Amino acid sequence: MNKSGVFLVVFILLLGIAVVPTGSDFSATQIEQSSSVNAAALASTGTLKVPVAEDTSVVNGSNADTNFDGMGALVTGVVDMGEALAARTWLKFNLANLPLELSISRATVSIFLFSEYTLDDKPFGIYHCSDDTWDVGSITWNNQPTFSTAPSDVIDSPANPDMFVAQSWYTWDVTSDVRGTLNPRDMILTEVLxxxxxxxxxxxxxxxxxxxxxxxxxxxxxxxxxxxTTSGLSVDGIASGPLLEYINDPCPDLGWTFSDPDYNDFQKDYDVELWNNTYYNETMLWQSSHEYTSFIHVSGDSTGNYHPFGEPDPFRLQMKFPGSMFTRSGVVDKLYFTTNDAGDLQMEDLEVSLVMVPSTAALTADFNANYEGETPTIVLSRDIFEVSVIDDTIEIDVEDIFFLNEELNLIIEIRLTNNAGDLVRLARTEAGPGSVAANWGDSEASTTSYAPPPRTYDLKIGFLTTDVFKGSMFDHNGFPFDTTVGYPGRFQIKYNQSYISRAGYLDRIFMRGTSFGDVVFENFSLTVVETPVLGPITHGTWVENYGGATATVVLDESMYTVRNVGLGIVIDFDNTFYYSNTHDLLFDIQWDSLVSGSFRILEDTPYESSYRAWDLHYGSPIEGNDVAGYDLLIDFVNNEDSVPLEGCITLIDGTWYYLRARTCDSTGVWGDWTTLPFKYEVISELPSFTDPVAAPDPARVGQEVTVSLNATHSLGIYDVSIEFDGTNHTMSVDVDTFSYTWTPSTAETLNYTIYIRSNANTWSSVEGSFVVMAAGGGFGDMTLILVIGGAAVVVVVILVFVMKKKPAKK
Known part of the structure; x- marks a missing residue:
């Protein structure tokens, strides 16, 4: 059967349904073989969706050398069309935007079954392929790579003929495949159905x-x-009780606890805020955050437009913002839209996608053509998404998987089936430089748009990446990613500490440039150093550039692909290096061979922002050192669990303050705020107490001893503890008497300190001691330790008891 025959089969398949579909939108109820998610879990669970980057089919028999790219559909299964044919579907997913340490609870591949040739069904499995070199335009049955012999997952129920039903979504579990793809930094996932x-x-x-x-x-x-989830908020270690009403430190430590049940997940960052009221809606007095916000457009509009959140109907909206509107690049963490309406939105089947395109031209009525051949990144996908309008702002927290490059043009696409909550309007300007494409009331999956006039929505973007230095599109350099293929090299670059201006664990670095391709190296390593060396660095004496500081190898791979994220590259490595921002930051890159690809890094003045040294091949062997001025953005990990309240705020005595904190995990998605009120009030009164008493004193090893004292304060006593042998023990209370009982195990003069804390968070302490003697010998002898003139004298007192003999019984 030739290629035209296969096209005929596909054509027959397409005719097998009454209406040729435009494609159905994802719904959890359509997915087969998927685990159920209850309503209670929806608020704390999320899904990150990665569209297939490339897909095609291969067919055996007389079509074994035929490439079926561009056929208009994928085929899989077995059919007899004069000859027995088997077809397979190849899928490739690009994971370059995902963080290396992304925590994965579960991963699945979902595929929409368009139509069936007959109702016959047999089990279908999905198979992992570690060879990602296949090309969608040239793969055939005969040249397809080898894939796993055992399927990663199989759908084999219900029984034939109901195993598969046309116009339905089906999903296969590929959790281990995805974890394995991220772990060795492959970042390209291939699956075969x-x-x-x-x-x-x-x-x-x-x-x-x-x-x-x-x-x-x-x-x-x-x-x-x-x-x-963020829990356990505390102020100077105090999480509850009356002490929160008497915080007396003007710069207390504000603490929290991060938790996430996902596999190997960790805290990536935190937000901590201090407000003046319990509703957190008046004045924010203080904040500790690493987010950089950038206003893209501010209209001053007081009315707004009903698109896309002001209609209780299916909606698809594209917004385009030319690159000239952006002042920075980076990984997008949040999208902020402005509204003059109040309320709570409850959006159903919400999907937010971002894509960078080369053209500044206004959007057309063809949604797909607006992408200009680029694949959108889905940064948020929720069956139900609830958000409240706060301070005239709708905050949409997205996964940190999209790199915005200000040299390109941004399209934001929002799709939803309904807003079941309050309908709100978005502020906008009914003019450029932005443009929109929209369709509503018909289908959020519609491919064509109504043609609204030019419109620019208000937008603010939150970035978590730190913009170290910005290069220019008019100035770029080929070291080290545009060197000669097949040759080794070494390249060091050192960034001035003053340009970084923050501390934290390094997670990823981004460099913007002039091309879109990946670069592949053999035996590639990256070492990071916080070096005290100032000014230029030298080639040849590489280790001397470390300045005696400890170097950390964060990346060492036999084959490594530097992934392109759209006129920019990302190098993702183990977040084991902590940069204190005390000295300059040096990257040391070494490789045995550049296998393929090229990338030129943007640079600009002042070139003294960074210094470089090299020994590599660039048409011919070349070595040297010079100023650099290279483009750089850093993605940090901030895993602290407390921050001091300091700078820009003075606490007022007798005033209540309202603390809240939240954390984000490896996906960059933030949990809910957790709150804690406290009052700053300084009370000078100290606890009063009596001298402590030990009973018995002296005591013997193995004998129970109780130390007690009375303590009082006008506001009450919060707790009393006794410390000995380096350990604190809480004393029990009976009205105003506090005591602790234990059995000493060592003969010594036992010294202790008692700490008394009042409900006003004031402290008193008192020291004491008592004698512990060795366990008793014969005849009840007792050893007393007397201190005379500074010297210890041991006195043994023998007590003789004379007992009258009892008369014999008669």
């Missing part, structure tokens, strides 16, 4: 949605995670 047993007479040929025809309803990878 095929019938498990490709023999037999059943006609199981099936057509599936492909990425070219159904860009938003093609196959996708879905990663499940749990949003983090």
């Amino acid at each position: 095929k019938q498990v047993d490709e023999t037999g007479t059943e006609q199981t040929f099936k057509a599936l949605n492909d990425i070219e025809t159904y860009i938003f309803n093609a196959s996708y990878l879905e990663i499940e995670y749990t949003t983090p």
